[in-house]
Structures are given as structure tokens and as C-alpha cells.
Amino acid sequence: MGKVVFSPLFTSRFHGNRCKVSLWDSDEPVSRAELLKGVAGAHGLLCLLSDKIDTEVLDAAGPNLKVISTLSVGFDHMAMDEIKKRGVRVGYTPDVLTDATAELTVALLLATARRLPEGMVEVINGGWSTWKPLWLCGYGLSGSTVGVIGLGRIGMAIARRLKPFGVKKLLYSGRTDKSYAAEVEGEYVPLDTLVSESDFVVVSCALTPDTQGLCNKHFFCKMKNTAVFINTSRGAVVNQEDLYQALSSGQIACAGLDVTTPEPLPTDHPLLTLKNCVVLPHIGSATYSTRGIMAELSANNLLAGLQGTDMPSELKF
Numbered sequence: 001m002g003k004v005v006f007s008p009l010f011t012s013r014f015h016g017n018r019c020k021v022s023l024w025d026s027d028e029p030v031s032r033a034e035l036l037k038g039v040a041g042a043h044g045l046l047c048l049l050s051d052k053i054d055t056e057v058l059d060a061a062g063p064n065l066k067v068i069s070t071l072s073v074g075f076d077h078m079a080m081d082e083i084k085k086r087g088v089r090v091g092y093t094p095d096v097l098t099d100a101t102a103e104l105t106v107a108l109l110l111a112t113a114r115r116l117p118e119g120m121v122e123v124i125n126g127g128w129s130t131w132k133p134l135w136l137c138g139y140g141l142s143g144s145t146v147g148v149i150g151l152g153r154i155g156m157a158i159a160r161r162l163k164p165f166g167v168k169k170l171l172y173s174g175r176t177d178k179s180y181a182a183e184v185e186g187e188y189v190p191l192d193t194l195v196s197e198s199d200f201v202v203v204s205c206a207l208t209p210d211t212q213g214l215c216n217k218h219f220f221c222k223m224k225n226t227a228v229f230i231n232t233s234r235g236a237v238v239n240q241e242d243l244y245q246a247l248s249s250g251q252i253a254c255a256g257l258d259v260t261t262p263e264p265l266p267t268d269h270p271l272l273t274l275k276n277c278v279v280l281p282h283i284g285s286a287t288y289s290t291r292g293i294m295a296e297l298s299a300n301n302l303l304a305g306l307q308g309t310d311m312p313s314e315l316k317f
């Protein structure tokens, strides 16, 4: 085999059936300088969603590069046009993180709507004086309308988990009507209808030029002022200034975000001053078993790409 670079991990060089592996042996991301240096001459690269794989990295790798394997289902961190132009194959990790991400989305939705972080702070700081009828009241799923933007693998897994909470109506929007939505009695509606009729708006679409900044002031203005907004896809789908305005003015009730722009969100970011905004550090797929399976799948994708065989999960683009 040749040279492979694994970044958390790092790259590989391929000679016959052996590869020389350069491993970034840390849970911390590889620095840009190390990545540019380490990738030189590599035949394969295993990267994270936090590694920007752009022309500079591709140029630094040079013409040996045959395969990039990302430890993620999202691929918005990679310059796909440029990668395609160079004939480099791409492996990714769909399916194996669907359950963990859907589970986290439900947890975030409940934590946000039922104000769990706020409640915990009150217990710790002595704000819990006694039981009070209206104190820390939030919003429940029973009898509600839930709107899922992007009913793909993860969106569908979220819908399946939310339905048993007594959700009355499940709306979804996206590029196309999905026949499998029947399983959750999903109703395909225009985005405007979803936004204005939903009590819970859950964003689960990929980040593309079409969805970038989709959730902006026009979007939030159409939401009910009792509505809960949840995003576990990519931060850039949301205009955060507009979200801040919507939350601080009472235009919408609350928001739960597992993804932000940038990541990490600076600790002095205005969103973090709001009690009605729950922010998590992009932990959708963070279960021990899911991350283990993702690591194995991305290593196998990389090896198949180096050997020129079928990858377990190749991105077709």
C-alpha cells in the first residue's frame, strides 16, 4: 500500500498491499500546518468534519491522492467540485450514526421545550424556593404539530421517535415528497406551511447552497410565538443573528442547537446569554459505540479506496 494520512487519526502511502500510515494520535484536531505537511504525497486521507478539505489541502496532497474518507455523514467541509475534478473518491459514514443523532435530537428537543438546563441551574443556585404553579412551565409534545425540515435518514428516525409522544400531526418539507413518510403519517407541505403551523420545527437537512441561511428572520417571523426551534444538522442553515432577535423578542419560544457557526461558539456569543436557548457542542453522534462504528467504517472506506475496490459507503457525487 502507499501513504495514508489519518486526521484525528491522519494519511496513508500505498505500496502494493501495504501502507505507511501517518497518524495524528490525539482527540484534538490536527493543526492546519500539520495537515498540509502530513498530507504531501499521500494516497489516502482520513479526515474529520472539522478539517476543511479545500484546494489548498488537495494541492498539498498532490496527484497521488486517490481517496478521502471522512468520519462523518456530512460532507460540507469538503470542496466537492474540486475533489470530483481530480477524480478522488470519497467515503463517508451514513446510516451508522442515524440512531444516535435522532436520539440526541429528541433529548435536545425535550430539554429545550421543558427547560431542563434552566431548572438544573435553579436547583444549584438556590432559585428553587417551593413548588409554584407556573414556574418553569414549558411546552409538551402531546397533541402537537411537529415539522421536520429534511425527512432523510435522520429526519425519519427523529419522526419515528417523536410520534409515540402523542404528536398529532407530522409535517415535513424538503426537495421531494417521500413515500416512506407514510410510516409516520407524514404530510408533505410547502416550507411556509410547515413553519407557520408547527409547534416544534426540527431542522434535519443537509447544508447545501439551497439550505444555507434558510432559517432567517423571514422564517422565524412566520413561526408561532409558542414554537420550539431545534437544529441538529449544520449551524450555517441558521442565521444566528436573526435567531437571537427571534428569541430575545419573544417571536419564538425557545431554541435548541447542537450545531452552530462557528464551532466552537465563542463563549461570549449573544445566544449564550439567553435562557431560552440551549446550545450543545455538536454531539449528535457522540455515543461510544457509534463513534467506534464510524471509525471502523471510515477506515474500511479508506482501504477500499486505496485498493480500488467497492467501498462500504462511497459518496456518489
Ligand SMILES: O=C(O)[C@H](O)CO
Pocket (backbone or CB within 6 Å): 049, 071, 072, 073, 074, 075, 097, 233, 282, 283, 284, 285, 286
Ligand atoms: O456529519 C456528521 O457525521 C455529524 O454531524 C457528526 O455527528
